[in-house]
Amino acid sequence: MELNPAVFTGIALLSLCCEFMDASIGMGYGTTLTPLLLIFGLPPLQVVPAVLLGQLIGGAAGGIAHQRLGNIKLDFRRDEAIIKQRLRWLGYLPRSLDAKVVFVLAGCGIIGALVGALTALNIPKVALTTYIGVVVLGTGIVILLRRNYAGSISWKGLIGVGLLSSFNKGISGGGYGPLVTGGQIISGREARSSVGSTTVAEAVVCIVGFLAYLLAKGDIFWALAAATSIGAIVAGPFAAMTVRKVNPDKLKIIIGLATIALGGYTLLKTFVL
Numbered sequence: 257m258e259l260n261p262a263v264f265t266g267i268a269l270l271s272l273c274c275e276f277m278d279a280s281i282g283m284g285y286g287t288t289l290t291p292l293l294l295i296f297g298l299p300p301l302q303v304v305p306a307v308l309l310g311q312l313i314g315g316a317a318g319g320i321a322h323q324r325l326g327n328i329k330l331d332f333r334r335d336e337a338i339i340k341q342r343l344r345w346l347g348y349l350p351r352s353l354d355a356k357v358v359f360v361l362a363g364c365g366i367i368g369a370l371v372g373a374l375t376a377l378n379i380p381k382v383a384l385t386t387y388i389g390v391v392v393l394g395t396g397i398v399i400l401l402r403r404n405y406a407g408s409i410s411w412k413g414l415i416g417v418g419l420l421s422s423f424n425k426g427i428s429g430g431g432y433g434p435l436v437t438g439g440q441i442i443s444g445r446e447a448r449s450s451v452g453s454t455t456v457a458e459a460v461v462c463i464v465g466f467l468a469y470l471l472a473k474g475d476i477f478w479a480l481a482a483a484t485s486i487g488a489i490v491a492g493p494f495a496a497m498t499v500r501k502v503n504p505d506k507l508k509i510i511i512g513l514a515t516i517a518l519g520g521y522t523l524l525k526t527f528v529l
Contacts, residue, residue, distance in 0.1 A: 271487025279318035279495030282437030305469040314488025315459025321496035328452035361457035364418025372423040393519025395438040399512035
């Protein structure tokens with residue numbers, strides 16, 4: 257299938273809208289854009305790598321914008337104090353809290369995605385989508401119930417969220433953003449930092465997925481990938497500006513409602529649509 261200028265522009269605009277939502281509330285790019293492109297009649301093996309590349313580039317642009325606007329503070333220099341005091345065996349840990357979160361989520365993401373991809377071969381699709389729908393729906397409900405909670409971050413909880421969410425992405429291509437963003441908020445992180453960290457971490461996870469497709473297939477539909485990438489890179493900075501201006505308490509409610517909607521839609525599509 258060839259992309260004429262009108263179709264190319266339309267896909268770029270769809271990607272822009274999906275990335276704006278994703279970088280604003282930490283979820284929704286792949287979950288929304290992938291089925292839309294499939295409806296257009298594009299083959300899954302062309303759609304998935306194009307979406308991954310778009311999310312990679314859009315996430316990188318959004319992450320830079322989140323950093324510059326102060327939504328997150330990324331300092332990836334080695335944290336000498338913690339390494340010397342407690343984690344000599346690790347060798348490296350970034351300095352700022354947001355960089356630590358991204359580091360943990362990205363590391364867990366690579367492991368979880370690989371395990372999920374292998375597991376997907378042996379689990380019925382209905383069981384997978386039901387599981388993801390229930391987990392995402394439950395996360396949204398907990399976000400709303402705990403929206404006034406503010407506490408210190410739980411690193412064990414963050415590792416669990418990182419593994420579970422990337423496992424979801426590995427087995428189905430979705431379910432990453434809602435759990436990573438929601439899981440951070442539930443653990444006590446501020447909403448803006450949660451969205452910004454998720455945007456950067458998901459971009460890192462997408463690198464692995466895109467390279468896997470590139471090495472396995474070699475014939476990426478570059479015109480489609482360019483359309484998704486252009487739309488995503490334009491949206492990233494505007495989404496970061498939106499996050500900066502929205503009241504954090506309202507942002508928590510928006511994220512909670514969006515997570516519930518995604519979880520409910522997943523279950524509805526599995527059993528009704």
